[in-house]
Amino acid sequence: MTSHNTLRAILAMVVSMGSFVASDSCMKLAMEHAPLFELMLMRGLVSLTVCLGLILALGQAGSIRRMFDKWLVARGVLETIANLSFIFALGFIAIADLTAIVQTCPLFVLLGAWAFRGEHLGGQRLFLILVGIAGAMLVAQPGSGAVSPLASLAFITAIASAIRDLLTPNVPKGMPPLVAALTVITVLTLTGLAGMLAVEAPVMPGPREILLMVVSGTMAVAGHLLLYLTYRLGEARTVAPFMYTLTIWAVLSGLVIFGEVPNRLAIAGMLLVALAGLAIIWLDGRQRKAEALMAVEAAH
Template sequence: MPSPQSHWSAIVAMVLATGLFAASDSLMKLTAQGLQPFQVLFMRGLFGMISCGLILIVTGQARQLGGALHWRVVLRGVLETAATFFYMAALSAMPIADAIAIGQTAPLLVIVALAVIFRERIPALRLALVCAGFLGAILVAQPGGSGLSPAALYAFATAMVVATRDLLTRGTPSTIPAFVVITTTNVLLTLATGGATMIHESWMPPSIQQWLTMVASGFIVTLGQIAIFLSYRRAPASVVAPYYYSFTVWAVTAGFLVWGEVPNGLAVIGMVLIVTSGLALLFVKARRRQEAVA
């Protein structure tokens, strides 16, 4: 059984991971201001793929690369690629904090999907928390008279695809190493964005600074994936999962430091609702599991 000390180290790893993801996304958003979106994704995916490949070799997990062909691993990579496409479209046109906050409604969508598709009954409290989370997302998106902006729609599409990924890949065999799964996703993302760049964009020669920024972004996102992996290895998911919502805090910080973005009052209320409802849902789920065991 993991010790309380390992729980603290796992929590630190989770908070560090979300900070690294926010830093990587910030670098990607900065680079996208001077290059094509698919091109930026291709560059980050390329260096992320190289980083993961090196980790596979160092850890010895390369011997288990056959697991990359498992249909759930491939499906996860395809859905992750689609989610990244939508997320990049949202990130290019809206504040990073807003894009991440809306994206964090994915767990709420999973609950709704379980109720609709698998006829799972949602208790009144959980339903109220889900509704509160979606209300928060609407406050962050702040639709005008013509409805949601395209960027907000892309952010909601990101959450929907992530929820679909989580539903359809829940049964991925635990015998397949985490970095085999991550590498598969990076390979599929790099191939897809490379193809999209050739078909839909004109390659813009990156400057040395832009290349270095994408090298850093790819390396940082890999470090974040390592931190997530270590976090779930050192403590139960029920302990560390709530701290994934620190992503929103990091995103607000990055938006302010890099672009001077300050969310308005409605957006702040919306972010608080999303984070609070997500944390409360995790707490309710943990309590129900404890009661079932008792």
């Protein structure tokens, strides 16, 4: 793998994380004047249009029938749970705080792999997972005020996302990433439609809300596509640490767009979550090198 491709992969990861934060920021702005499920429906329709356009442009239309695979649908349901929890909390919690808690997702993935697949975790990783969760609790600051109970929604987002990721290896090999994304977007869009019809009084969106949802839907698809390209161009252990730039983007969004300034405890918690994740990635890299050296020595 060339260093040029590695740099492109890192750039794709950083821009991907920024795209997701941009999408969520647009949603937060639009929620000031329009109901949640209606906005989900609007964003979903934009994302569907963009995703289908890319599928047709890439000549993958024949794969659309595979979008109903049971594992893809299960991932779509879990993504919907994660998305609903996140978006609802977004109306009450600073975007940087919410994003920092959600970044415990990789730590929950490790716990799930250990609990349900019997994958070896080790004392160091278990300690780092606990450090990361403790950092998330510093961000949530339970008992500090009326908003903190809603921080539990961020943990629901992280856990649902972790289960989604644990199910991903069950998806049939060769599934086009855009088709997998199409399933998720379809489930989210149908949820928005059902929720709007069941519990909301639809309102006529203004030009501002329409524009925000066009940007939000487009940024969501861009984020998923760039994330896919990241792992096609670079090695996971090299590019994965840059996923934590999501928190940096969220802090910038909070400061510039919403005037939200994290307090000292929240900043300390964000650093703990990021450092715990990076330390686990470093441990994995060291373990792979040791295993590769042992394999070479065994061959001789």
